[in-house]
Amino acid sequence: MKELALHILDIAENSIRAEATEIKITIVEDVVLDVLEITIEDNGAGMDNEFLDRVLDPFITTRTTRKVGLGLPLFKLAAQQCNGDLIIESRKDIGTKVKATFQHSHIDRVPLGNIVDTIVAIILADEKIDIKYKHVYNSDEFFLDTVEIKEVLKGVPITNIDVILWIKSHIKEALKELVKS
Amino acid sequence: MLVKELIQALDLEVIAGIEGEDREITGVYISDLLSWVMANLQAGNVWITIQTHVNVVAVALLGEASCMIIPEGAEIDENTIEKANQEKIPLLRSKLTAYQLALKIKEASNLK
Secondary structure, rough: OOOOOHHHHHHHHHHHHOOOOEEEEEEEEEEEOOOOEEEEEEEEOOOOOOHHHOOHHHHHHHOOOOOOOOOHHHHHHHOOOOOOHHHHHHHHHOOOEEEEEEEEEOOOOOOOOOOOHHHHHHHHHHHOOEEEEEEEEEEEEEEEEEHHHHHHHHOOOOOOOOHHHHHHHHHHHHHHHHHHH | HHHHHHHHHHHHHEEEHHHHHOOOEEEEEEEEHHHHHHHHHHEEEEEEEEOOHHHHHEEEHHOOOOOOOOOOOOHHHHHHHHHHHHHHHOEEEEOOOOOHHHHHHHHHHOOO
């Protein structure tokens, strides 16, 4: 894919289908250590070991388990092409954690891309799901928690257009500051 | 063949770097994996790639591409356009696929 944000959206969609009520997305950019790390963690249905073994095989997963498709194999390929890797930890009825690492400066590493729209798309997908998005850039970090936002909203749905527009510009501004620092 | 003749012949959209339109074209190279392109792009090649982030300008400069063509009308990042203008390397776009572009270039030129 042309943007890492699309991979994040794809994996988060797995979490939504796995009926997660909480999705944590963590992006760590360390320019000094030259590492980019993306973690997507959910409390959804999880996978048993047998399923977990097959989930990275594109030929088997697309046949028998439509739910996961090519998303994970392609994300792993993208990471491996950039001196990184992808690991999945999952436990049935507990949840799943997908962690991908990249060499930050690798020439084949596509940009993070439109992370703002990705986060907003996940929020809009189901207002009952809580999203915790943390973005670390060297020693600084940005954190967005829909639980906190919902508390302030006092019953106004988080999918309200004005709320969404606010969240969008909030993330956009924060990331601009983050990367500048 | 010059880049400006190619632009005319294929009716390419000029996105940036028009100052480089007098470059001579030596051949065509098509690939999207930047590390592979770095190793194999020949000086003077037209480089066709679907990658549109700013790294493509760096790779095109390094390999001395005569110009870049983005196929299938793909959207191009703003800083890629800025960089191509700065470096005066023609950044062109077409609605055609990479394969169709290659065929048209063959028709319009005597490139092998």
